[in-house]
Amino acid sequence: MGSGLETNGEKVPEPLAGFRYRGIRKVRVSPAMHCNVVIAAEDQHISISRYPLERLASISWSFS
Structure with a gap:
């Protein structure tokens, strides 16, 4: 028996385990959010580039 995607005629996505990520992600934000x-x-004495990384790293990721 096929997966739900296959039975609905949808393409099954490729696994992400073998995907090679570049590590670059650009995000557009409003001027207020940028500020x-x-x-x-500055409050945390880290660079503006490092701040989003620290925030993302602090999230508990659970994919189920």
């Missing part, structure tokens, strides 16, 4: 990120990064 908030700059202030938060």
Whole structure:
């Protein structure tokens, strides 16, 4: 028996385990959010580039 995607005629996505990520992600934000990120990064004495990484790293990821 096929997966739900196959039985609905949808393409099954390729597994992500073998995918090679570049590590670069650009995100557009509003000027107000940019300002908030700059202030938060300065408060923590880290760069504006490092701040989003620290925030993402602090999230508990669970995929089920």
